[in-house]
Amino acid sequence: MTADVEVRDGVAHVRLTRDAIDLATARGLLDAAHRTRSEDVRAVLLTSAGRSFCLGGDLKEFAAVSDLRGHLLQVTSALHEALRIFATLDAPLVAAVHGAVAGAGLGLVAAADLAIAADDATFVAAYTGIGYTPDAGVSWSLPRLIGPRRALDLLLTNRTMDATEALDAGLLTAVVPPQQVIPAATELAAQLAAGPTQAFAVTKRLVRQGLQVPFSAHLDDESRAIADAGVSAHGCEGVAAFLSKRRPRYTS
Structure with a gap:
């Protein structure tokens, strides 16, 4: 299992157990998303156990498969269905973000209703840097959150955006010291779980x-x-x- 789920006091704690998205991780996230549909879930907290929040697709796995096109369709099919479920949840989704965020990681951050990040977190699109195009809803969500001009700047130049700029741009809700990310996001999720x-x-x-x-x-x-x-x-x-x-x- 590449995504753990535990429901405590109305909060579904969804934790990615690796920071790159291979097929198993995409399917694990989809399974986790299905489990957040429970009536017992009143808020969702998305975290990652990796050194970074999410670095996007697992390029080593992509390079090793014989049918890359078919493989990418499988990965994005599972990942995108998970994002569809998160988007339709009644429960608010809070993301606790740390380390590097790249590629599909941007899509996960953007999918959250509220996102709290460490002040040393970094954000990069990365797709066109390897000749790929966006997935995980990035080309839909980024323009709506930060504007089309800035979204294209990130997507075409692949420059890195720090946490302060991400907050000012509208990608994040709050920025805190690294050691406070999980406590702050957990407190926010608990607050929402007790709400209407x-x-x-x-x-x-x-x-x-x-x-x-x-x-x-x-x-x-x-x-x-x-x-x-x-x-x-x-x-x-x-x-x-x-x-x-x-x-x-x-x-x-």
Whole structure:
């Protein structure tokens, strides 16, 4: 298994056990993504046990296979299905990022709803540096997060972006000292797991749909969503707690 999953107190802890994506890792991540669909999961924390968060594809494996095209299709099929699942989760996804991030690693960071990185983390696209093109949703997510001009700069020049620039550009949520990455991300995931999952899920959907629909239509979507939220269990509990000056108690 190349991705461990453990659910504790509503948080699914997904940990990559190696920092390069071979076929086994892609399939392990897909299996982990399926397991985060449980009703017991109210937040997901994505970490890596490697020296780096994720260095992209395993080029040694790619060079050794006899049918490279077929192999790449298998790897991306599993990886992309995992990303589709993460994108449709009601539970917020938090990434704890350290070390080097390259290639598909950028896609994993961009797939997270919130991403906390070590201040010495580095980010590089790497694809065109070896004559490849992007995968892991990078050519879709990067332009939306940091803008098309900056995305093309990274994708075409393969320059390295440090954590400070990644934060300023919008790829990251926060930057902390290396020793604080896991504690900070774990605390954030726990905070989200205790929150109104129903409202989180609809908010995520509204933000993503808002990038693709006209403003007028989006306003209609917001009207329906907040009306539904107001009469939902989480909405009723949130207002009751506010008026009673107590902490809300959200249940799944």
